[in-house]
Amino acid sequence: MRCPFCDGGASRVLDSREAGRGVRRRRVCQNCGQRFTTYESQAPLALTILKRGGRAEGYDRAKLLHSLQVVCYKRPVPAVQIEAAVDRIEAELARLGQSTISSLQLASVALDQLSSLDEIAYLSYASSVRRFHDAEEVLAEIEVLRMLQRRNAEARVQMRLQFDEDQPHWN
Ligand SMILES: [Zn+2]
Numbered sequence: 001m002r003c004p005f006c007d008g009g010a011s012r013v014l015d016s017r018e019a020g021r022g023v024r025r026r027r028v029c030q031n032c033g034q035r036f037t038t039y040e041s042q043a044p045l046a047l048t049i050l051k052r053g054g055r056a057e058g059y060d061r062a063k064l065l066h067s068l069q070v071v072c073y074k075r076p077v078p079a080v081q082i083e084a085a086v087d088r089i090e091a092e093l094a095r096l097g098q099s100t101i102s103s104l105q106l107a108s109v110a111l112d113q114l115s116s117l118d119e120i121a122y123l124s125y126a127s128s129v130r131r132f133h134d135a136e137e138v139l140a141e142i143e144v145l146r147m148l149q150r151r152n153a154e155a156r157v158q159m160r161l162q163f164d165e166d167q168p169h170w171n
Helices: 061-071 079-098 103-115 119-130 135-166
Strands: 011-019 021-027 033-039 048-049 056-058 100-102
Touching: 011 033, 048 103, 061 079, 061 103, 061 119, 079 103, 100 103, 103 119, 103 135, 119 135
Parallel strands: 048 100
Antiparallel strands: 011 021, 021 033, 048 056
């Protein structure tokens, strides 16, 4: 990170804080003593989404975030939790390690996150993806929602057990 005043290469970090999806750092140049701010952000996810009609488009975080904000509108879900859900969706997509996925795969990863965020938001999202024809299909989707909720609750318990095992025991 070069100093914007003298182009010197060495600087010391005075202060770091989380800012959005990145980290904001106050630095002091070790050459000229001027202070400047740098901003580090996570690299965007490079992923191609295959749409239903066969059209391909680049993954767009803002678009995904917006689609979750729409279904969470007037639901008791804080904005930071929607952002965090998008982070977890991206982490899951990165874990899959594929360079191309279908829009339906993306939707199922998003629904998995929504299942533990808000049930009505989940059903709104599912409705726009699956295009329900009747109430039976909605009931079937509620079964899927319940299954995801059970699975995620079990995963959280497993994680806690793992965490407890990892803790040192002093007695
Ligand atoms: Zn400098």
